[in-house]
Amino acid sequence: EAGVVQSPRYKIIEKKQPVAFWCNPISGHNTLYWYLQNLGQGPELLIRYENEEAVDDSQLPKDRFSAERLKGVDSTLKIQPAELGDSAVYLCASSPGTGITGELFFGEGSRLTVL
């Protein structure tokens, strides 16, 4: 079974440029998450989708960040314009259910460097 796939693995851009990250969850997983991981910190939730609906985007900085999950499968996270402080690893995760019981399956992450 294929795991969570993310791309690109690494991205270097200059500040004020746009950037997009793509995530393909494990087949059949209804719930998809985007997490932000700063250096030396644990992952912090940005947005959670149940199928195509964003059920929790309270931590997503909506002035510059946007996300979509069309058709309830893969998802894209966009930053426009990027700022120096956005340098971090962006992790995508999925889980088969919508409850609190299950573990999350993570991709390898997309490491963003903003110069």
Next chain:
Amino acid sequence: AQKVTQAQTEISVVEKEDVTLDCVYETRDTTYYLFWYKQPPSGELVFLIRRNSFDEQNEISGRYSWNFQKSTSSFNFTITASQVVDPAVYFCALSDAYTGGFKTIFGAGTRLFVKA
């Protein structure tokens, strides 16, 4: 409010020694789940163990064991006979319900070094 605290930033052990990683959590819910994840240098967090709030029985799974104590809100994780495959950052996580659904939050992680 939810909170997960991993007081140990880094731990270094000699190969074949046992090591315990500490985790303290806060939640207002009576129903919640606790997890440990491992993040090797490749970056992908990998699920290790899960425990629900109604089951304080401590278990052993291979070289992993955990000690869940609700009275002290702790969920400590032990690796027995550490090996060279164990170096990674280990995260404790809490999942509980809140208005609007549920949320999984992570501690800051403990980086484990294993010396040969």
